[in-house]
Amino acid sequence: MIELWYGILVLMLTAYLILDGWNIGTGVVHYALSSSQEERRLNLRALGPSWSWHEVWLISFGGTLFMAFPTVYASSFGGFYFAFFLVLWSFILRGIAIEVRNMIGDGMWRSVWDALFWLSSTLLALLIGISAGNLLRGVPLDRNGDFTLPFFTDFGVRGAVGLLDWFTIPVGIFTVLALGAHGASYVAVRSHDAFRSRATATARRWWIAVLAALPVITILTGCVRGAFFTHMLATPAAWPGLLLIVGGAVGLVGGLWRADARWLFPGGCAVLAGLCIAAGAAMFPVMLLSTTADGPSLCAWSCAIPHATLGATLVWWGAAAVLVGGYLYFVLRHASQGVDSH
Amino acid sequence: MVNPDIDFWSRVQFGFTVTYHYLFPQLTMGLALFLSLWRLMAWRTGQERYRTAARFWSVLFGLNFVVGVVTGIPMEFQFGTNWGGFSRYAGGVIGQTLAMEGMFAFFFESAFIGAMVFGEKRFSPRTLFLITLAVFAGSWLSGYFILVTNAFMQHPVGYATAADGTLHVADFAAYLLNPWALIEYAHNMTAAVVTAAFVVSSVGAFYALRGIFTEQARTFLDWGTAIGLVASLAIAFPTGDQQAKQVARHQEPALAAMEGQFTSEKGAGMNIIGQPDVAHRRIDNPIYLPGVLSFLASGSFQAEVHGLDAFPEDQWPSNIELLYYAYHVMIGLGTLFILVMALAVAQRLRGRLMTSRRLLWVVMFALPFPYIATSAGWMTAELGRQPWLVYGLFRTIQGQSPLLQSGTVLFTLIGFAGLYFVVGVLYLVLMGRLILLGPAQIHHAGTPELGGHGPLPGGPTHD
Numbered sequence: 001m002i003e004l005w006y007g008i009l010v011l012m013l014t015a016y017l018i019l020d021g022w023n024i025g026t027g028v029v030h031y032a033l034s035s036s037q038e039e040r041r042l043n044l045r046a047l048g049p050s051w052s053w054h055e056v057w058l059i060s061f062g063g064t065l066f067m068a069f070p071t072v073y074a075s076s077f078g079g080f081y082f083a084f085f086l087v088l089w090s091f092i093l094r095g096i097a098i099e100v101r102n103m104i105g106d107g108m109w110r111s112v113w114d115a116l117f118w119l120s121s122t123l124l125a126l127l128i129g130i131s132a133g134n135l136l137r138g139v140p141l142d143r144n145g146d147f148t149l150p151f152f153t154d155f156g157v158r159g160a161v162g163l164l165d166w167f168t169i170p171v172g173i174f175t176v177l178a179l180g181a182h183g184a185s186y187v188a189v190r191s192h193d194a195f196r197s198r199a200t201a202t203a204r205r206w207w208i209a210v211l212a213a214l215p216v217i218t219i220l221t222g223c224v225r226g227a228f229f230t231h232m233l234a235t236p237a238a239w240p241g242l243l244l245i246v247g248g249a250v251g252l253v254g255g256l257w258r259a260d261a262r263w264l265f266p267g268g269c270a271v272l273a274g275l276c277i278a279a280g281a282a283m284f285p286v287m288l289l290s291t292t293a294d295g296p297s298l299c300a301w302s303c304a305i306p307h308a309t310l311g312a313t314l315v316w317w318g319a320a321a322v323l324v325g326g327y328l329y330f331v332l333r334h335a336s337q338g339v340d341s342h
Numbered sequence: 343m344v345n346p347d348i349d350f351w352s353r354v355q356f357g358f359t360v361t362y363h364y365l366f367p368q369l370t371m372g373l374a375l376f377l378s379l380w381r382l383m384a385w386r387t388g389q390e391r392y393r394t395a396a397r398f399w400s401v402l403f404g405l406n407f408v409v410g411v412v413t414g415i416p417m418e419f420q421f422g423t424n425w426g427g428f429s430r431y432a433g434g435v436i437g438q439t440l441a442m443e444g445m446f447a448f449f450f451e452s453a454f455i456g457a458m459v460f461g462e463k464r465f466s467p468r469t470l471f472l473i474t475l476a477v478f479a480g481s482w483l484s485g486y487f488i489l490v491t492n493a494f495m496q497h498p499v500g501y502a503t504a505a506d507g508t509l510h511v512a513d514f515a516a517y518l519l520n521p522w523a524l525i526e527y528a529h530n531m532t533a534a535v536v537t538a539a540f541v542v543s544s545v546g547a548f549y550a551l552r553g554i555f556t557e558q559a560r561t562f563l564d565w566g567t568a569i570g571l572v573a574s575l576a577i578a579f580p581t582g583d584q585q586a587k588q589v590a591r592h593q594e595p596a597l598a599a600m601e602g603q604f605t606s607e608k609g610a611g612m613n614i615i616g617q618p619d620v621a622h623r624r625i626d627n628p629i630y631l632p633g634v635l636s637f638l639a640s641g642s643f644q645a646e647v648h649g650l651d652a653f654p655e656d657q658w659p660s661n662i663e664l665l666y667y668a669y670h671v672m673i674g675l676g677t678l679f680i681l682v683m684a685l686a687v688a689q690r691l692r693g694r695l696m697t698s699r700r701l702l703w704v705v706m707f708a709l710p711f712p713y714i715a716t717s718a719g720w721m722t723a724e725l726g727r728q729p730w731l732v733y734g735l736f737r738t739i740q741g742q743s744p745l746l747q748s749g750t751v752l753f754t755l756i757g758f759a760g761l762y763f764v765v766g767v768l769y770l771v772l773m774g775r776l777i778l779l780g781p782a783q784i785h786h787a788g789t790p791e792l793g794g795h796g797p798l799p800g801g802p803t804h805d
Contacts, residue, residue: 048456049455049456049457049459049460050452050453050455050456050457052407052408052411052452052455053449053452053453053456055411055415056444056448056449056452058415059414059415059418059443059444059448060441060444060445060448060449062418062419062422062440062444063418063437063440063441063442063443063444063445064437064441064444064445065437066418066421066422066429066433066436066437066440066441067433067434067437067438067440067441068437070429070430070432070433070434070437070508071430071433073421073422073429073433073437074422074426074427074429074430074433074743075426076422077419077421077422077423077426077429077743078422078423078424078426078743078744078745078746079745080423081423081743081746081750081754082750082754084419084422084423085419085423085754085757088415088416088419089757089761091412091415092412092413092415092416092761092765093761094412095408095409095411095412096408096409096412096765096768098408099404099405099408099409100405100768100772103405103772103775104772104775142745144744146426146743146744146745147745148745305433305434305504305508305510306434306504306510309434309510309511309512312511312514313438313441316442316445316514317441317445320442320445320446320449321445323445323446323449323450324445324449327449327450327453330453330454331453331456
């Protein structure tokens with residue numbers, strides 16, 4: 001039962017990273033992809049009218065984590081206090097920028113919101129990556145399972161660590177690159193003609209950077225958390241993730257070779273999903289790894305609410321998940337109309 | 343470990359961010375009702391004025407909705423960042439409804455919002471009505487899940503305590519159908535309709551006074567005042583009355599503090615006005631209706647009402663003055679709403695509303711007061727719950743995140759104040775602009791473009 005709920009949480013976070021990831025990525029490449037206000041208008045338009053639907057995945061992930069593992073929720077949100085408030089403020093700025101950018105037909109007005117859209121999206125991608133880096137590296141838990149994170153300490157990865165160090169900063173940059181590449185290939189499949197070629201060219205450049213950075217991040221992760229990869233290979237639940245990474249990488253290479261976004265986009269989705277699933281499976285059952293000697297790590301087994309309640313929850317959650325699948329179909333169908341230049 | 347400073351600033355931060363957030367959803371929920379009715383009328387009667395009304399308010403709805411979404415995410419986060427003790431203790435219960443809100447309500451509502459705002463050209467009137475109805479159902483459902491969460495904190499039911507002292511849901515039906523939630527929901531949603539009714543009427547009054555968009559002004563005023571009168575009456579009776587009786591049943595110290603009843607007495611009067619003097623345990627300069635409080639609480643003018651002196655001081659609400667004033671502001675404004683709406687409907691029935699300029703000025707400037715009343719109402723509910731976080735089980739002071747520092751909380755609170763100031767100015771400027779452009783402009787410019795939410799229809803220039 002606990003494995004199941006942990007799996008559900010990993011899949012919800014994966015769905016969030018893929019679906020809102022392309023919206024965030026669109027913001028990351030807002031300037032890399034468009035050289036004029038007209039192109040930036042097209043770029044924003046690729047988000048579709050239901051962009052806020054994808055953010056619901058994060059809210060529902062938070063609610064589900066809160067429900068199933070309240071101890072992990074309390075400890076991690078308290079520990080990531082500043083990081084999470086920066087995430088919140090980025091969300092607010094980003095939502096406002098998307099909404100109001102085209103409400104006034106004035107060049108300077110649009111420039112301001114273009115810049116804020118790019119800035120808040122990039123900051124959001126960076127913070128998501130840094131948070132992921134912190135989860136991989138571990139946090140300085142105390143005896144009660146709580147922690148605080150200063151922005152940085154000595155940039156080391158052991159003992160009294162901070163939010164930023166030589167491991168989490170590269171993971172953050174990698175996430176900016178990956179979501180940017182994902183966003184560019186999303187814009188490419190949704191647009192036509194000259195703008196599509198331009199988006200495809202951007203997506204190629206960014207995916208090449210991601211593929212080059214992936215081995216570096218893998219090696220760094222091996223240095224920080226040695227048992228991670230042996231555990232990953234020994235965990236059957238991680239294998240579909242590894243398959244997705246390999247399959248997605250093949251698609252990406254094919255897309256790079258043919259300069260075709262119809263290969264790059266699904267390939268990129270598969271690689272991102274594979275990374276989430278493999279990492280999630282390899283971490284289990286540890287939910288918050290401790291970097292200190294006196295505080296034990298927080299494990300799924302000891303942080304979950306009673307089995308009977310988790311089982312009963314599955315009934316309504318399963319029904320809701322079917323409905324969500326239906327809405328997903330509706331949202332994607334209406335987003336697939338494509339972006340043209342008039 | 344327990345630090346009253348952190349408790350104070352975390353409460354101020356949560357109170358500020360949630361009050362600000364709720365300015366938007368209350369209009370979203372109330373307006374969703376108006377939009378559904380107008381889309382229904384447009385479909386059944388085929389009249390253009392209902393389509394224009396629905397189209398115009400859908401665009402305003404869209405802006406309002408996005409601000410509601412982005413200011414809502416901080417609420418869920420703060421349970422973890424600031425109220426870790428509470429999350430550990432009660433996450434197994436309230437996490438259920440927060441997860442349900444996302445899974446059942448938000449996904450539902452936000453899947454259709456884009457189609458509702460931008461789908462005019464793509465869908466038939468019938469489909470548009472169904473889409474709008476889905477947004478209405480989704481937004482009202484999310485309100486229900488939040489109120490079940492709040493009702494658990496006000497009146498915990500359906501839970502069990504685990505070996506480590508934390509709570510989890512034992513009886514889903516009891517938790518989801520908490521009697522407190524049902525009454526609170528009826529009261530709260532009626533209030534949301536009052537807010538929307540006043541906003542719609544206010545814009546109608548503005549157009550009528552200016553002599554522009556006359557047909558739309560009439561539609562807004564007709565629907566706004568009619569629904570507004572019904573909702574203003576329903577908010578007092580039966581929903582407000584039931585809510586007060588429920589507080590009397592389960593939170594006696596809260597009711598005593600709300601009414602400024604310091605000592606127990608038979609035939610207790612109801613204070614209309616006066617200042618609570620907590621040090622001397624009395625109301626200074628009171629004007630009161632004799633026997634009325636006894637009657638409202640239990641149906642008899644002679645019944646005994648417990649004053650605060652009947653309860654140990656550690657169960658008294660922690661800010662009696664603010665609770666007393668918030669409650670009286672809510673009651674006073676609620677009474678005025680009935681008066682204003684009744685006058686407007688009376689003039690409407692005589693066919694004179696469009697020319698009653700003084701009354702139209704009053705209706706126009708009534709705009710902020712429902713927001714003040716709902717904020718005061720929520721302050722009454724939440725200050726009345728003190729000193730408990732989960733009533734009778736868990737004190738607010740136990741709820742904080744253990745390693746937080748008060749300066750940290752103050753820092754993020756100031757950050758929110760600054761950011762929300764900017765968001766508020768933008769919201770008002772853009773809403774004002776849309777209202778000035780008016781329904782006809784939005785009509786002529788056709789459908790705004792998808793995503794990034796197109797150039798404003800009818801705007802002065804498009805580069």
